[in-house]
Amino acid sequence: MGYFSRFLKPGQGLPPMVRSTLILVVAIVVVGLVLDGGYIDIEDPDKVTLTARFGPLEGDIYPLIVIARVQNISDEPMSLTSPNPCDVFRWFLLDEHNDFIQSKPQDACTQVAMSTHLAPGKFQETEFILPIDARRVEPGGNLRLRYRYWGLEGQTKFVFELPQ
Numbered sequence: 001m002g003y004f005s006r007f008l009k010p011g012q013g014l015p016p017m018v019r020s021t022l023i024l025v026v027a028i029v030v031v032g033l034v035l036d037g038g039y040i041d042i043e044d045p046d047k048v049t050l051t052a053r054f055g056p057l058e059g060d061i062y063p064l065i066v067i068a069r070v071q072n073i074s075d076e077p078m079s080l081t082s083p084n085p086c087d088v089f090r091w092f093l094l095d096e097h098n099d100f101i102q103s104k105p106q107d108a109c110t111q112v113a114m115s116t117h118l119a120p121g122k123f124q125e126t127e128f129i130l131p132i133d134a135r136r137v138e139p140g141g142n143l144r145l146r147y148r149y150w151g152l153e154g155q156t157k158f159v160f161e162l163p164q
Contacts, residue, residue, distance in 0.1 A: 048149045050156045057134060064130040066091075068149040071123035080124065080150035082114040089128050089149050096142035102132055116150075124150070 048070045055063040068089060072078040082088045092103035118124060126149075137143070139162050146155040 047152045048147070048154045050145070050147060050149070050154065052145055052156060052158055054132070054160060054162075055129075060134045062132045062134050062137065064093075064132045064145075066128045066130055066145070066147075067125060068128065068147070069123055069125040070118070070150055070152060072118035072120055075120050077120065078118040080116045080118065080152075082150060084109045084111050085114055087148075088114055089126070089147065091130060091145060091147040093130075093132065093137075094144040094146065096144070098144070101136045101143070104130070 048068060050066060050068050052064055052066045055065055066089075070080065086107050086109035090104055093101040095101055116124060137160050139160055141160045142157065143160055144155055144157050147153070
């Protein structure tokens with residue numbers, strides 16, 4: 001008889017403790033794969049919303065017009081801080097396979113801390129234009145923009161469609 005025969009009794013299968021442990025392990029692995037694969041986005045509704053659309057080709061650059069908005073839906077004032085003006089909005093662009101396409105270039109930046117406060121129910125909204133190299137994106141491609149706006153992180157998915 002094998003090692004596992006002492007755990008298995010004829011006609012009874014695995015003991016209940018082993019069955020429930022296996023089910024729990026499989027459930028954790030499936031949830032991890034679904035979240036990591038981007039099949040489900042879990043976003044905090046009071047954090048950042050972001051819209052993105054491409055503008056017409058300018059030389060070899062597609063301007064990606066991004067509107068970032070953070071809203072305070074709590075009953076308390078919300079503080080937004082950034083170590084410098086260049087870090088208010090940081091980003092990088094990925095393709096549908098999570099392969100790197102492009103990110104915000106490093107700029108010389110004054111080291112002046114930035115901060116603002118949002119009263120309950122108020123929002124902060126800013127438009128950014130991201131210069132995306134036309135050689136790095138293809139029409140119809142699924143893209144994912146990961147970002148940090150005022151220290152709050154998020155991502156948005158969209159399809160690269162040629163601007164009209």
